[in-house]
Amino acid sequence: DGGITQSPKYLFRKEGQNVTLSCEQNLNHDAMYWYRQDPGQGLRLIYYSQIVNDFQKGDIAEGYSVSREKKESFPLTVTSAQKNPTAFYLCASSRITGIEQFFGPGTRLTVL
Amino acid sequence: SQQGEEDPQALSIQEGENATMNCSYKTSINNLQWYRQNSGRGLVHLILIRSNEREKHSGRLRVTLDTSKKSSSLLITASRAADTASYFCATDARKKLVFGQGTRLTINP
Numbered sequence: 659d660g661g662i663t664q665s666p667k668y669l670f671r672k673e674g675q676n677v678t679l680s681c682e683q684n685l686n687h688d689a690m691y692w693y694r695q696d697p698g699q700g701l702r703l704i705y706y707s708q709i710v711n712d713f714q715k716g717d718i719a720e721g722y723s724v725s726r727e728k729k730e731s732f733p734l735t736v737t738s739a740q741k742n743p744t745a746f747y748l749c750a751s752s753r754i755t756g757i758e759q760f761f762g763p764g765t766r767l768t769v770l
Numbered sequence: 771s772q773q774g775e776e777d778p779q780a781l782s783i784q785e786g787e788n789a790t791m792n793c794s795y796k797t798s799i800n801n802l803q804w805y806r807q808n809s810g811r812g813l814v815h816l817i818l819i820r821s822n823e824r825e826k827h828s829g830r831l832r833v834t835l836d837t838s839k840k841s842s843s844l845l846i847t848a849s850r851a852a853d854t855a856s857y858f859c860a861t862d863a864r865k866k867l868v869f870g871q872g873t874r875l876t877i878n879p
Contacts, residue, residue, distance in 0.1 A: 755865035761812035
């Protein structure tokens with residue numbers, strides 16, 4: 659059963675704490691992406707990776723960090739430097755960049 | 771940076787009617803894609819239309835692309851309650867997809 663998974667589904671964080679969101683895919687896709695979605699809004703790109711051990715900043719990378727040590731995994735860390743981290747985070751993957759993307763179910767992060 | 775903008779922002783119709791959503795974008799593209807998002811879920815890819823195509827069909831979906839006007843439309847025919855969702859257009863821009871704000875579609879029984 660191929661797909662893309664994100665965990666956890668809901669995450670609560672205290673101000674000042676870093677938190678890491680998991681994203682795993684078994685689609686053998688080279689490209690992976692992280693998006694942020696605020697209520698009633700579209701998706702904004704945080705980071706993307708075209709290949710293992712390489713990633714690029716998206717439009718709103720400040721306060722976030724990523725790694726791509728394995729093809730299947732692209733974890734996102736929301737650092738304490740992110741001023742307004744409460745949002746819905748979506749991970750996606752595609753065979754190459756610029757074509758159809760497959761999305762995970764999302765993680766809803768709430769900062770208390 | 772926002773490339774695509776959907777219109778209308780919200781649309782409410784009766785079951786069985788057709789729904790039309792529009793997307794405008796600013797720069798040249800290789801392709802334009804439409805996605806659906808049910809509330810609180812991830813996005814699902816619906817259809818991709820290339821810049822050299824003018825129209826594409828997939829089941830009850832019909833997408834048109836007018837590159838001279840930098841616009842696209844998504845038509846859902848014979849709508850069903852299960853079509854209730856937000857619909858986003860996305861354009862490719864330097865190896866990234868840029869999403870619009872979305873159209874929230876409600877199908878009333």
